[in-house]
Amino acid sequence: MAEEAKEAKEEKRGGSKKILFLVPVLIVLLAGGGGAYLFLFSKKGKKEETAPLPSQVGVMMDLGTFTVNLADRDVDAYARVSITLELSNEKVRQEVDRRLPIIKDAVIDVISSKASSFVRTPEGRENLRLELIKRINTILFEGGVRNIYFTEFVVQTT
Structure with missing residues (x-):
């Protein structure tokens, strides 16, 4: 024990x-x-997250494809550009529909004022994007364009 x-x-x-x-x-x-x-x-x-949330994406509107002569003096050059607008809301989409001919004319005017050497660079395309946003927003009263997306961008010189 x-x-x-x-x-x-x-x-x-x-x-x-x-x-x-x-x-x-x-x-x-x-x-x-x-x-x-x-x-x-x-x-x-x-x-640190940089990707936008799906709820932050605005209303998308396809503006169409534009084939435009560029402002080169020594060669013939043209650009074929397809544009999609990101709009702030549905009211802006309705306003864009009402003013579509004016907006398309402004897009053609801005793109045709650029030289092919300008729009071929990433910086040139970004400047073109910002100029188009500014120009279209001056046409609209109900808000505006948040962003422009180039869904096709081809430049050809002869």
Whole structure:
């Protein structure tokens, strides 16, 4: 019986050593998990997202394809450009429909005033995009064009 009591005391001591070892391990694991949670789900990470949410995309309207002579003096050049407008709301779409001939005339006027060397560069196309947005927004009263997308852009010189 004395031996059984000794073995019981030794087993109790061994269990307390396990607890003393497991407590710091659990603390480290919980701290690491908490840090990982904060890192992955913090608000800073959400601010860095650059893709627009689907609810932020405006009303899309296909303006058509324009084939326009360019302003080159030494060569004959033309551009074939398909344009889609991103509008702020449905009211603006209705206004664009009412003023479509005026808007198309403005688009032709702006594109035909550019040289082929200008519209062939990314910077030139971006400047053309901004100029078209500004010009079309001066025609509209109900809001405006958020963005212009070139769905086709071909320049040819002869």
